[in-house]
Amino acid sequence: MHILFVPEVTLAILAVACLMYGLFSKNNSFNKATNFATLSLLFVSLLIFFDFSTNFALFDSFFSNTQFTKFFKILTTLGAAISLIISKNYFIDSKINKFEIPTLLLFSTLGMLIMISSKNLMIMYLAIELQSLSLYVVASIKRNSIESAESGVKYFILGALSSGILLYGFSLVYGFTGHTSFEGIANSLVEIDNLPIGLIFGLVFVLVGLAFKVSAVPFHMWTPDVYEGAPTSITAFFAIVPKLAAIALIFRFCLEPFGKFYFEWTQVIFFLSIASMFLGAIAAIAQKNLKRLLAYSSIGHVGYVLIALVSASDQGLKSASIYMFIYLVMNIAVFSIILSLKKSDAYVEKISSLSGLSKSNPVISASLAIIMLSMAGIPPFIGFFGKLYVFIAAIESQLYILAVLGVLASVISAFYYLRIIKGMYFDEPDDNQTFEFTISSESKVILSILMLLITFFILYPSLLTDVVSSISL
Amino acid sequence: MYLYSITFYIFSLVAVLSALMVISARNPVHSVLFLILSFVNASGLFVLLGAEFLAMILVVVYVGAVAVLFLFVVMMLDINFVKLREGFLQYLPFGALLGIVLIIELGILFLTKSFSENSLSQFVQSPQINEVENTKLIGQVLYTDYFYLFQISGLILLVAMVGSITLTLRDRGQVKRQNISSQNFIDEKNAIEKKKIKLGEGI
Known part of the structure; x- marks a missing residue:
């Protein structure tokens, strides 16, 4: 069996090389x-795509290489690369241009790649630590800002707490099955009809730890504060990339070792999913800060993806892959606008300060409006398809309640997305400050491509569904 | 077997007594030193159990790093320990309650004979610690089977180091640094200034 190992090794070497390069280059x-x-x-990401693999004996028990992991790994690396491109100007502009930031983000991406394909509890824990340790540091990278420090400390403490819970769960799972590898756990469960109580505890603890990482309600408390406090460019990375890896991991952890006992964990995921959708929709209504709003919106999106997990089917896996791709596209688009929109020499963060954007920058406001409509899941745009496939998966598994509740939550969430559009188009600007839209040519290209994709995806939905149709665990 | 028992009682007696001294010593530096003594004795108990790797790790990590860190904190920071001690009687009932709960729980553990026959251990095959020493066993798998995990742990430590330096290192303008090459390239032309001074006037 061939193991997808070369991309990780390459990325580790390149990350260390990046550290050295930044350290020894004198200026810039x-x-x-x-x-x-x-x-x-x-x-x-090219290495992953072309599947350059090397057969290392013994690494079989730690790594899995399937279409599913490959898809998510490519999304992760591309998302990280694009978020670096779109946030470069913001970093330089707000004078947090330290070369350690791209280095740490590389290490974090490495952790995510390992997370996605991990097949062993130990490697899973190490990968989660590698990715989140780097993120704690970049969250508080703006040293002279108290909000940034607060967000870093909050993220660190809650992350450490969730790691503790996760480890406790791992120790229970190991204690009751005697294995740390996913296959070993699954094999030891073959003869059992009912999970022993200790194993249920272990499973629930691990799910709680992972729910912290995907920020599913009720383990979401850190998300709005961290998103708001961290510099916007870092928030963009947080919103775009780590969610992918954590979602992939929670899918693999539930379906691989505990696939047989899906009745036990679907109850937990069922609750997490409904709570995330509704809290994401309702709490976002009261937000005045754009970053906080996007945090709640990402919590809501996680709720929809978890519907696909509850369906515990092949269709669920595919619809989750589609949903995460679409989530990535929409988030990159919205952050590439937020990261280049300034009003009187300060980056726009308040929703109310978007008022009057349609008069001064009609193209930008139209793009933002399209992205918001797409996030709300309104038909011609790409966001609709994500929700559509997830709900189809739910209905195919006879989860009618979940599908109906999902549609309801999505209607509620449309309110705050539409409120942003209303602010841009109908509210009178309260001051005479002018908007300033400075975007680098690379991000302009990315934004245009993504806007085309968001708007005209309806013409060729098979572009994505063909890719996804081959995905399986 | 007598020797074993005597050693066990010596180590555990010293460990318990020094643990008591940690909380009752007046001088905080003495407290930390007693803490170190307690750790060392606990590691002696581990050696008696045949877990010599754990014993060494306990000494290296807890004595070498944690206790020394405590000592630094105690000596560097100006904490009023007398004030911290106030209200001992106030917390006594609560502390006593916690102690009683712990004792009862330990008692339940000892009374439950089925502890070792539970489903917990039936899957686990533990190595024979009498045949091979466990440092060797860990070493045999750490750099072979678990080499990959070992590497990732190394990367995590690297990230921790880079992160802590990034967050704490600051460039202060006023600091004067030694520049060896500029010191070496110095000569009398740019280091010594000759001035003609008129008689009776000074500089």
Whole structure:
């Protein structure tokens, strides 16, 4: 069996090389390191795509290489690369241009790649630590801002707490099955008809730990604060990339070792899913800060993806892959606008300060409006298809309640997305400050491509569904 | 077997007594030193159990790093320990309650004979610690079967180091640093200034 191992090794070497390159380049080290990191991420995504694999004996028990992991790994590396491209100007502009940022983000991406394909509890834990340790640091990278420090500390403490819960769950699972590998756990469960109570505890603890990582309600408390406090470019990375890896991991952990006992964990995921959808929809209504709003919106999106997990079917897996791809596209688009929109020399963060954007920058406001409609799941745009496939998966597994509740939550969430559009188009600007839209040419290209994809995806939905149709665990 | 029992009682007696001294010593530095003594004795108990790797790790990690860190904190920070001690009687009932709960739980554990026959251990095959020492066993798998995990742990430590340096290192402008090459390239032309001074006037 061949193991997808080369991309990870390459990325580890490139991350260390990026550190050295940034350290020893005299001036402009941030610029150079960022370009280096972007190129290396793109290179690694090519490696994953062409499946350059090497057969290392014994690594079988730690790594799995399937279409599913490959798909998510490519999304992760591309998402990380693009989020670096779109946030480069913001970093330089707000004077947090340290070369350690791209380096740490490379390490974090490495952790996510390992997370996605991990097949063993130990490697799963190490990968989660590797990715979140780097993210704690970049969350508090803006040292002179108290909000950034607060978000870093909050993220760190809650992350450490969730790691503790996760480890406790792992120890219970290991204690009751005697195995740390997914296959070993599954094999030891073959003869059992009912999960022993200790194993149920272990399973629930692990799910709680993973729910912290995907920020599903009721383990979402850190998300709005961290998103708001961290510099916007870091928030973009948080919103775009780590969710992918954590969602892939929660799918694999539930379906591989505990696939037989899906009745036990679907109850937990069922609750997490409904709570996330509704809290994401309702709590976002009261938000005034754009970043907080996007945090709640991402909590809601996680709820929809978890519907696909509850369906515990092949269709669920495919619809989740589609949903995460679409989530990635929409988030990159919205953050590439937020990261370049300034009003009187300050980046726009308040929703109310978007008022009057349609008069001064009609193209930008139209794009933002399309993205918001798409996030709300309104038909011609791409976001509709994500929700559509998820609900189809739910209905095929006879989860009618979940599908109906999902549609309801999505109607509620449409309110706050539409409120942003209303603010841009109908509210009178309260001041005479002008908007300033400075975007680098690379991000402009990315934004245009994504806008085309969001708007005209309806013409060729088979582009994505063909790719996804071959996905299985 | 007598020797074993005597050693066990010596180690555990010293461990318990020094643990008592940790909380009752007046001088905080003495407390930390007693803490170290307690750790060392606990590691002696591990050696008696045949877990010599754990014993060494306990000494290296807890004595070498944690206790020394405590010592630094105690000596560097100006904490009023007398004030911290106030209200001992106030917390006594609560502490006593916690102690009683712990004792009852330990008692239940000892009374439940089925502890070892539970489903917990039936899957686990533990190695024979009498045949091979466990440091060797860990070493045999750590760099072979678990080499990959070992590497990732190394990366995590690297990230921790890079992160802590990033967050704490700051460039202060006023700091004067030694520049060896500029010191070496110095000569009398740019280091010594000759001035003609008129008689009776000074500089």
